[in-house]
Amino acid sequence: MDSVPRTLIADDHRLVADALNELLAEHCEMVGTVLDGSSLLSVALERRPDLIIADLSMPGLSGVEAVGELRRAGVTAKIIIVSMYGDPRVAKQAIAAGASGFVAKQGAGEELLTAIRVVLKGGSYISPHIAERMASTAATERPLATLTPRQREILQFIAKGHSAKEIAAALDLSPRTVETHKYEIMRALGFRKSADLVRYATSMGLGMS
DSSP states (O other): OOSOOEEEEEOSOHHHHHHHHHHHTTTSEEEEEESSHHHHHHHHHHHOOSEEEEESSOSSSOHHHHHHHHHHTTOOOEEEEEESOOOHHHHHHHHHHTOSEEEEGGGTTHHHHHHHHHHHTTOOEEOHHHHHHHHHHHHHHHHHHTSOHHHHHHHHHHHTTOOHHHHHHHHTOOHHHHHHHHHHHHHHHTOSSHHHHHHHHHHTTGGGO
């Protein structure tokens, strides 16, 4: 690393916190270790580290909640969230809240050092297998954003197994109008068969809403 970042560790498991301190001791100037989200906020405001490594699940404030609070308080440190869980939705929330990195705990060794180098240079880092799942999730969600509110409403009815006549009656439309909307939905989402559209809508959870 080009410079030695002043680093704060936040993890409610003392053994994990100690292991992180040992791992980073040669690469960082360690300025403190805290065991909960509330302490992370107060110590970060007091000591103004360059880098924060925070566990996702902590008492008081979660890692994601702490990131949001830190950013609102004006803390500019680079923040990497370390998590036992590779949920792409949580990783997305962490980055949206202001984190620069999201690393799976099982990769908190050389991968964490790589993540630190990347974020200190102004980049962002997400564990590759989590990033792949994020991309896959985004690919399935993105087409839905192109639908109009009326089309999404009709798609929800389709996912629940309603016929065009039933949808028309529920929405005070003509069956022909419903069929036209259905055609436009299938074209927008890239489906040629109604069965494929139903499977897609069900997989997106629309049939449960």
